[in-house]
Amino acid sequence: MKENKTKPDIRFKGFTDDWEQRKLGDVTQIIMGQSPDGSTYSETPKDYILVQGNSDIKDGWVEPRLWTTQVTKKADVDDLIMSVRAPAGSMGKTAYNVVIGRGVAAIKGNEFIFQSLIKKDIEGFWKKITTGSTFESLNSNDIKNSNLLVPVNEEQIKIGQYFSQLDNLITLHQRECNQLKELKKTMLKKMFPRDGSNIPEVRFAGFTDDWEQRKLSEVLISLQNNTLSRVNLMSETGVAKNVHYGDVLIKFGDILDVSKEKLPMISDESILKKYKASFLQNGDVIVADTAEDSSVGKCSEIIGLNDEIVLSGLHTIPYRPVEKFASGYLGYYLNSSAYHNQLIPLMQGIKVMSISKSAMQNTYIIYPKLEEEQAKIGQYFSQLDNLITLHQRELEILKNLKKTCLKRMFI
Incomplete structure (x- = not known):
């Protein structure tokens, strides 16, 4: 907030007065939550909806997840719900009468107050005043004494x-x-x-x-993947493009249209000779062989290749069909539960899951x-x-x- 600024940049026609600075606790009622006894909790829809924290809010609204028979502190329909523990300051509303636990506070505010508090959260206001080194939280005074600039009711x-x-x-x-x-x-x-x-x-x-049902080893042949990580890549220019396993897992979907995606570049020209036999072609598929969850095996089918040189990078397995498949089929099939369920028993690891090329050889491709x-x-x-x-x-x-x-x- 700019010092001494009392008017916003954009206003509705007819309003010219300065906005007035007030304490949030002076313009609205704030109710800090109090958790019921754990023995009263239930996951069966009955009794009172319990809002414990931000995990009970989805897309800005309370989404019932837990219920309780004990009423401690309450929030009413249309009340504003603020998370007071990590992430402190996150906002939502409730369309239900609910019991609020110690992870949230209820605020009797209008839509203007709601959006003002969202703005404070976006700008990181609450993070600056939270307490706790490992578990950030807001107390009642933090919230009540926060300043707001407010216009007239109209x-x-x-x-x-x-x-x-x-x-x-x-x-x-x-x-x-x-x-x-x-x-x-x-x-x-x-x-x-x-x-x-x-x-x-x-x-x-x-x-x-x-x-048709055939073993993967009969339908797809594996290519050599390069072992270059992101630290070996340039972001703008280079001699070849690289598809990293993280991109397959997070950024790219079932189909990777090379012509539409900005890929990291490999700057070392020696890779052209070393990996020449493994330059990707349209219809090739790249499988991520490592992840922190069961998304191991996520795949992207390559399309949109023109004259670019593209390689499959670190922690990926590149495959090439030995027979012709229609564009897109393999990408979607290999990401379906029909295929992925074959991979789950083959995954290894505790914190980081992985799957080997040899383990995938005997899985079945159906088409x-x-x-x-x-x-x-x-x-x-x-x-x-x-x-x-x-x-x-x-x-x-x-x-x-x-x-x-x-x-x-x-x-």
Whole structure:
């Protein structure tokens, strides 16, 4: 907050008065949570919804997870819920009457207050005043004595209405994005054969033949991966592009379109000769062989290659099909539960899981004999991914708009 600033950069027409500095505790009631006895907790929907902390809030709203028979401190419908323990300052609302534990506080505030507190959280205000070296927390005085600059009630209402509408748009796109992701997850289960079957549960019309089942070693041949880590790579220029296992796990999806992704570059020209036989081609797949969870085995199928030289990097296994597959089929199949469930018993490790090339050799690849059916499956999931990406982009645009508006419409 700029020193002595009393007016925001952007205002609704008709409002010109200075904003007034007040203590949060003077403009609203704050109720610190108190946890019920642990013996009263239940995971069965009954009695009173218990809000313990930020884990009970999803997309800005309380999402029932635990219940209790003991009423300690309460929050009412539409109250604001602030997390007072790590992450201290995170905000939400409740659409239910709930019992609040010691990890949260209830605030009887309007939409303007809610958005003001979100702004404080985004700007890191609460982190500066939290106490505790290993477990950050806020106490009652921290919250009550925090300063707010507030306009007259009419302007508060206008600002609150604007941000409420913006939040509704964000929620709508978030919900649609989540629904599409759930649809994709469901169809990945239903459109590939499972449990020893040779036909899928859901299939495009006109296809009736049994699917082919072959060992991975008969369908895919492994290429040599390079051992260069990120410290050996340049970010802008070089002689070849590198796909690191972390990119496969986190950044890239079932399909990696090289023409659309910015990949780290390898600067050492000696790799051109050393790994020449392993330059990737369209249709090759890269499998991450290491992860901190059961996402080991996540795969990306390479498309969009032109004249670029691309190599599979550290902690990856690159494979090349020995027969022709329709674009996209392998990428989606190898990330489906139908295939991934074969990998789970083969994973090794405690904190870091891994899977070896030799262990994967005897897993089975299942696919339609007709390339036309493979193509239809690949196209279906590609269209789903495009819709998901579209909603994610819209979501990011709206979230960035909100950040800008919070910065310029509040002080």
